[in-house]
Amino acid sequence: DSGVTQTPKHLITATGQRVTLRCSPRSGDLSVYWYQQSLDQGLQFLIQYYNGEERAKGNILERFSAQQFPDLHSELNLSSLELGDSALYFCASSPPLGEGGETQYFGPGTRLLVL
């Protein structure tokens, strides 16, 4: 157990709909990252938040948005869903910048299926 929690575990929805994925980081971690893993692909970095502020952006579509709240949990909003958005979405967290910590700690993921 990494200490990172994600809800829901599974989500099935229809094209054109909007969903919200939720992530709670490990206690003390200020950074939250979102990744997308499509079938047989590596993890694609979407976006990073640090202490409530957007810190880095990756290959995130305009239909997707995220935020990090004062209690440090984060939500990833996916709208106007398409079949190709079906994927595993992982959240990760890491310790405060410069405070060591070799890695990011990943949650179990949310499996999204768009029908």
Next chain:
Amino acid sequence: DQQVKQNSPSLRVQEGRISILNCDYTNSMFDYFLWYKKYPAEGPTFLISISSIKDKNEDGRFTVFLNKSAKHLSLHIVPSQPGDSAVYFCAASDSNFGNEKLTFGTGTRLTIIP
């Protein structure tokens, strides 16, 4: 543009033998590299890392080698055990803080044969 490549989608190794997983990268700005292990229905878990100032890092049965001139790294597992069967991802970072901005490879599925 795949900046981190794992060219072997799968690898089968006999229990007790050495497993060698390979990873190549193209971005010369990458200066920190990590290996993650992933079991089905779980998130990736950190295995071992290496900074670009080193060419080798060991942790128990796991050793990572870095060849900067060839832009190549490898993970050695000795001896391989059935519990090592998983998908292994190589990741790289060009951030001042090594645990940020990770670029992942597509993974290698390692199967340890009893």
